[in-house]
Amino acid sequence: MIFGKHHNAFPANFLSGVIVSNEFMARAKAAAEVARKHAPAADTDARFPSEAFAEIRKQRLLGIMVPRALGGEGASLADIADVCFTLGQACSSTGLIFAMHQIKMGCIVRHVKDNAALQNILRRIATEQLLMASSTTEGQAGGNVRSSEAAVVHEGDHVTLERKATVISYAVDADGIVTTARRAADAAGSDQVLLVLLKSDYTLERLQAWDTLGMRGTHSEGFTLRARAPATQIMPEPYERIHAQTMVPHAHLLWGSVWAGIAAVATGKAQAFIRHAMRSSNGQTPPGAAHFTQAVSSLRTLRGVLASAMRSYEAVMSDEKAIASLEFQSMITLTKVQVSELAVTTVMSSMRACGLSGFRNDTEFSIGRHLRDVLSAPIMISNDRIMANLAATSLMTPLPATIGG
Numbered sequence: 001m002i003f004g005k006h007h008n009a010f011p012a013n014f015l016s017g018v019i020v021s022n023e024f025m026a027r028a029k030a031a032a033e034v035a036r037k038h039a040p041a042a043d044t045d046a047r048f049p050s051e052a053f054a055e056i057r058k059q060r061l062l063g064i065m066v067p068r069a070l071g072g073e074g075a076s077l078a079d080i081a082d083v084c085f086t087l088g089q090a091c092s093s094t095g096l097i098f099a100m101h102q103i104k105m106g107c108i109v110r111h112v113k114d115n116a117a118l119q120n121i122l123r124r125i126a127t128e129q130l131l132m133a134s135s136t137t138e139g140q141a142g143g144n145v146r147s148s149e150a151a152v153v154h155e156g157d158h159v160t161l162e163r164k165a166t167v168i169s170y171a172v173d174a175d176g177i178v179t180t181a182r183r184a185a186d187a188a189g190s191d192q193v194l195l196v197l198l199k200s201d202y203t204l205e206r207l208q209a210w211d212t213l214g215m216r217g218t219h220s221e222g223f224t225l226r227a228r229a230p231a232t233q234i235m236p237e238p239y240e241r242i243h244a245q246t247m248v249p250h251a252h253l254l255w256g257s258v259w260a261g262i263a264a265v266a267t268g269k270a271q272a273f274i275r276h277a278m279r280s281s282n283g284q285t286p287p288g289a290a291h292f293t294q295a296v297s298s299l300r301t302l303r304g305v306l307a308s309a310m311r312s313y314e315a316v317m318s319d320e321k322a323i324a325s326l327e328f329q330s331m332i333t334l335t336k337v338q339v340s341e342l343a344v345t346t347v348m349s350s351m352r353a354c355g356l357s358g359f360r361n362d363t364e365f366s367i368g369r370h371l372r373d374v375l376s377a378p379i380m381i382s383n384d385r386i387m388a389n390l391a392a393t394s395l396m397t398p399l400p401a402t403i404g405g
Contacts, residue, residue, distance in 0.1 A: 024075060027059035028083040032090035039091035042217035043369055046210055048173040049217045052087075052094040053131065061098070063126030065105040070119055071126035077106065077250065078310060081257040088261025092373035093217025095258035097131075097170050099251075104132045104178040106250040108196060108235070111242050117232035121176075121196055130198075133174035135165045135225060145381070146243060147189040151182035154231060161195065161227045164207065169220040175199050179225065180239055192239035195229065202227035214372030245323050249313045252336040256306050259343035259377045263302060263350075266370045267295045270350035273357055273365040288353035295349035302342040309335040326397050330390060337386055340377035347374045 035052035042049040056062060065080060066072025080102045088095030105125070112118045124130055136145040150163030161181050168177065176198045183191045207222035235242060270292045277286040309332060316322035323329075351358045351367045358367040 024061075024064065024079050024083060025086065027061055028086040031055045031059050031061060032086050035087055035091035035094040039094070039217070040369070042091065042093055046212070046216035046219065048170050048219045049091055049094045049097070050173070052091055053097070053173075056094075056098065057129040060129060062101060062129045062131055065102055065109055066122045066126040067109065070122045072122070077253065077314070081253055081306075081310065084254050084257035085261040085264070088258035089265040091217065092258065092262050092370070093215055095261055096215060096218055096255070099254035099258050100134050100169060101132050103247065103250045103254055104134050107178065107194060107242050107246050110246045111235055111237045113236045115232060115236050117230060118196060118235070121198065121233070128175075130175035131170070131173070132176045132178055133168055133171050135163070135168045135171075135177050135179035137166050138163050139166065144385075145180065146192070148180050148182045148192050149189065151185045151187060152193060152195060152234065153185065157231055158228055159195070159231045159234065161225070163225050164222075165225050166207075166222045167220045168204075168223050168225070169218045171204055171221065171223055173219070177202060177225065179227075183238075190240070194235040194239045194242055195227070196233045196235065197227050197229055201229040201233070213375060214369070215376045244329060245317075245320065248329070249317070249323075249332050252332055252339070253306065253310055253313065255377070255380065256309075256335065256339035259339055259374060260299075260302055260306060262370050262374045263299055263343045263346035266347040266350035266367050266374075267292075267299050269358070269365050269367055270295050270353035273354040288355050291349045292353035295346050295353060298342050298346040298349060302339055302346060305335060305338050305342065326393055330393055330397050333386055333390060336381065337378075337383045340380075340383060343374050343377050347371050
């Protein structure tokens, strides 16, 4: 492990474990420097991290997943995960916003097919560095993203939509919104489409404000979204397929990479504190050393879970049958639960390693903001909901017969 002046606890490419120096990472680190500087203000004021995203746009990171043929750079999911991890160490909200944008990019890129209108939007995202938000929760359905209340209504070659979204992160500051909706007024709630909207296609009416314990910079307010857009901006594949093949794997791997970044910077601060304490006491090991060891252990496990899940997804991402299998869907969904819980455990252990110096907000070893931010991880799509929904599936999933399988 290499710890720089900002206590980085992972190598640059944390999923592979290989220290690399590539163009994406250099650009991510430049953005992270700005994000780190302004993270306290974004947290205190519960505001969008505008300075960080000005630099992210300057570094042209928003369109890196767009294929080269459409003006992007064709970045892989692992590339994006590394950027999320780097930004997550600097500013949790910046990292999570970037991850949410890239999750939508993955959905569009992987399912755009030959839709010319959506291909043009991808070109604009790459050229103009547009930031896309996500709207998948609404009304009584809450966190059940596989059910929509509002339906698209066809009016000639356009569609209209009005949905009460309980949460749309950074909606006011986004250049577009990608939203789920029922296919038609008479369709079942689970019969959904994904609609890509640009700012000129919709209006927002605020329903509720955002005053939370952590992840305050995501500015995740509630809105009534009213949209009118060309019908060609509906994704050509049903959301059911997009959800299983792309949305879930990308979300859990990229969110997890941000949470790993938070855990890593907290562990780095704990290591710096232990070293400082030992220097100040002529080499005597401080009481918190055992908690630092636990943080390192949890961090390694977290990294292993993410790396394994990434390899599994990369192996099947072009195989619809394999992705749809109960085994893969259970694994990738449980990855979210494991990584979020491990991230919280790691940050809490780091806090205990630092003791009062970590608990205080006015020391170089302060972990308060990291702890508040990472506590959102088990709540974003509630782990309790996930575990309850997977109970029946787990009964039908065969248990491994060997250590390797």
